[in-house]
Amino acid sequence: MSTAAAIAAAGTRPVRIVYFAWVRERVGLPEETLDIPADLATVADLVRWLKARGEGYQTAFANEAVVRAALDHVHAKPSAQLGHAREIAFFPPMTGG
Amino acid sequence: MTPLIRIQHEDFSLQDEIDALSAGRADIGAVVSFAGLCRDENGTLAGLELEHYPGMAEAEIGRVAAEAAARWPLMGLVAIHRYGLIRPGDQIVLVLAASAHRRAAFEAADFMMDYLKTRAPFWKREHRIDGTLGGWVEAKGEDDDAAQRWEQAP
Numbered sequence: 001m002s003t004a005a006a007i008a009a010a011g012t013r014p015v016r017i018v019y020f021a022w023v024r025e026r027v028g029l030p031e032e033t034l035d036i037p038a039d040l041a042t043v044a045d046l047v048r049w050l051k052a053r054g055e056g057y058q059t060a061f062a063n064e065a066v067v068r069a070a071l072d073h074v075h076a077k078p079s080a081q082l083g084h085a086r087e088i089a090f091f092p093p094m095t096g097g
Numbered sequence: 098m099t100p101l102i103r104i105q106h107e108d109f110s111l112q113d114e115i116d117a118l119s120a121g122r123a124d125i126g127a128v129v130s131f132a133g134l135c136r137d138e139n140g141t142l143a144g145l146e147l148e149h150y151p152g153m154a155e156a157e158i159g160r161v162a163a164e165a166a167a168r169w170p171l172m173g174l175v176a177i178h179r180y181g182l183i184r185p186g187d188q189i190v191l192v193l194a195a196s197a198h199r200r201a202a203f204e205a206a207d208f209m210m211d212y213l214k215t216r217a218p219f220w221k222r223e224h225r226i227d228g229t230l231g232g233w234v235e236a237k238g239e240d241d242d243a244a245q246r247w248e249q250a251p
Contacts, residue, residue, distance in 0.1 A: 021148055021220035022233050073153035075216065089150060089218075093236035096147065096178060096219025097133055097190050097210060 011038045015082075017050075019060070020091035023067055026060035027090075043069045044078040046088065060090070068093060100162035100174040104154045106181040109191055118173040118195055125172050129202040131192045131210055137185035143224040145234075147189065149180045150218035161212040165194070168208070169201040176209060178219060211244040 012035040019027045040046050047064055050057045061067055069076045071085035082088070101118075103109075111132055119125050135145050158176050165174060173195035183189055190213065194205035215236075223231025 018150070020150055020218065021222070070150070070153055070218070073150075073156045075157070089153065091150065091218060092220060092233065094215060094218055095221045095234045095236050096149070096217045097214035097240075 012036060013038050015085065016087045018087060018089045020089065022092055023060045023090050026056055028056045040082060042078065042082060043071070043076050043080050043088075046082060047078070047090075066092065098166055098171055098173060100159065100166060100176065102155055102158050102162060103177045104149065104151070104158075104180065105177065106179060108179070108188060109177050111188075111191065114175055114177070114191060114193055118175060118193055122172075124197065125195045126197045127199040127202040128173070128193060128195045129199070129206040131190075131206050132188050133190040133210075135183045135185050135187050135189055141225050141227075142185050142231075143226045143228075144182045144184045145189070146182050146222045146224055147180045148220045148222070149178070153218050154178065154180075158213065158217050161209060161216060164212075165205045165208050169194075169196065169205040171196050171201065171205055174205065174209070176213065178213070178217065180219065182224065208247055211240070211247060214240045215244040 014033055014035050016031060016033050018031040019029060024030050036046065036049065040049055047061050051061050064078065067090055070089040071080060071082065072087055111130055115128055115130065118128065158178065162174050162176060165171065171194060173193065175191065175193040177191040179189050192206050192209045194202045194209065196202040221234040223234065225231050
């Protein structure tokens with residue numbers, strides 16, 4: 001079986017996930033590449049999947065309404081479709097300026 | 098009019114940026130500038146550490162700048178945001194808006210700052226004089242309210 005066929009059969013796809021500020025600290029990683037189930041539809045679905053991975057994720061996403069997300073450098077709501085996003089970011093509300 | 102967006106650790110000069118914006122032209126009648134500084138309210142702050150999301154910071158400020166350019170007749174627009182450790186009293190952010198008349202320049206600079214605060218991916222954390230690490234600065238509801246008012250404005 002080819003690599004592409006294996007991925008299709010397994011029903012996963014690789015995405016780069018990046019974390020910032022206290023989300024990064026609670027997850028314990030600045031970024032990671034994960035094979036996520038291809039049937040995860042929305043940002044909220046991905047958050048639920050991440051929370052099942054361990055305590056750091058549960059702490060980071062304890063209050064899901066607070067954590068913001070971006071798909072390929074564009075702000076995205078929890079209900080946003082993941083689509084073909086290659087880089088997904090999670091971070092606290094912004095405090096620049 | 099192409100907005101100038103810079104994300105950098107280095108400090109900037111307000112006058113140099115205004116000179117660059119207006120060099121070689123005489124049609125600009127108004128330049129409004131806003132400089133945000135690192136503020137120490139009670140003498141305990143060693144500095145603010147600014148974390149940012151490289152790539153998205155430029156992209157998001159660029160989107161805000163494009164909205165400002167579509168909304169006001171601007172002749173120049175500059176946004177510079179610093180990252181890394183910034184000492185109290187030092188500059189963090191600069192916005193310049195240039196137009197033929199003052200109203201557009203004032204409003205565009207105000208709009209840029211309101212959206213920079215709520216949309217640009219930067220996060221501040223306090224470093225204290227006693228060497229300890231303070232908490233992450235919390236986002237303020239009043240900043241969201243300030244940005245929200247542009248949604249209703251004509």
